[in-house]
Amino acid sequence: MRAAAVCLLGLALALSGPSVAVAKKPTKRASACQKLSKRYADVATSRKLVAVVRGSDETGRISACVLPRGKVRTLAAWDDGLGRDWGSIVDTAGTWVLFEQGHGDQYGGVSRTLTRVEVRHNRRVTLSSYGCMLGWDLAPCPDGTNYGLVGIAPNGAGAVALSDFATGTATLQAFDSAGVFTKLADGVIEALRVTTTQINWRQRGIGHTAPLPE
Numbered sequence: 001m002r003a004a005a006v007c008l009l010g011l012a013l014a015l016s017g018p019s020v021a022v023a024k025k026p027t028k029r030a031s032a033c034q035k036l037s038k039r040y041a042d043v044a045t046s047r048k049l050v051a052v053v054r055g056s057d058e059t060g061r062i063s064a065c066v067l068p069r070g071k072v073r074t075l076a077a078w079d080d081g082l083g084r085d086w087g088s089i090v091d092t093a094g095t096w097v098l099f100e101q102g103h104g105d106q107y108g109g110v111s112r113t114l115t116r117v118e119v120r121h122n123r124r125v126t127l128s129s130y131g132c133m134l135g136w137d138l139a140p141c142p143d144g145t146n147y148g149l150v151g152i153a154p155n156g157a158g159a160v161a162l163s164d165f166a167t168g169t170a171t172l173q174a175f176d177s178a179g180v181f182t183k184l185a186d187g188v189i190e191a192l193r194v195t196t197t198q199i200n201w202r203q204r205g206i207g208h209t210a211p212l213p214e
Helices: 002-015 032-039
Strands: 049-055 059-066 073-079 086-093 096-104 110-118 123-132 145-152 158-164 170-175 181-186 191-194 198-203 206-211
Touching: 032 049, 032 059, 049 086, 059 086, 059 096, 073 086, 073 096, 073 110, 086 145, 096 145, 110 145, 123 145, 123 158, 145 191, 158 191, 158 198, 170 198, 181 198, 181 206
Parallel strands: none
Antiparallel strands: 049 059, 059 073, 086 096, 096 110, 110 123, 145 158, 158 170, 170 181, 191 198, 198 206
16 A cells, blocks of 8 residues: 555656656748748749839839749839839749839930849840930930830740831840840731740731740
C-alpha cells in the first residue's frame, strides 16, 4: 500500500514539473515583392510577375518584381504637379512588361516612349519613341515613331504597329526576345493578337498569320 502511494506521489510530481518547450520553426518575413503585390493592384497576367502603378497622375511610378523574393524595380517615374507627365502599363507576359512613359510641356509639345523590360534581369529595349517638344517658334518636329496595337508573348517576343512621323508610313513589326524588328506588313492594321506561337492580325478585312519570333 505504501509502495503504491509512493508511486502515485512520484507520478504527480513528474506531471507537475516544468514542461519542455517545443521549438517552433521561424516564419519567413514577407519579401518586398510579396508586400508590393498585396498593397497595390497587380495587373500582371503571370502569377510569378507583379506589375503595379503607384501614386497618381501628378506623382507616381511603375514598379515590378518577380515573386517570391525578386528585387522591386522602378520601371518609370513621374513628378509633375500639372499632370503633364504620365506612365502606364500596356501589356505583360511571363516576366516581361510593356510600359509607356510620356512628357508634355507648357507649349503643347509631347514625347512618348514604349519600352519592353525583362523584370528579373532589368533588360530594356525601346520599341517606339518620339519627341515633339515645341520651342518659342512652335516649329513642327515630326521625328520618331508612334505605336498603336501591340502584343507580347511570355518569351518576350511580340508585334507592334508603328507609324513613322517623318515618312507618314505605317507598318506592322514583329520583334524577337532580343528586340530585333522584322516587318510583317505595310499599312494600317485593324486588329492584332499575339499567342505563344503566332502573330495574328487583320488588314483590310483579311486575316493574316505569322510565326512568333524566338
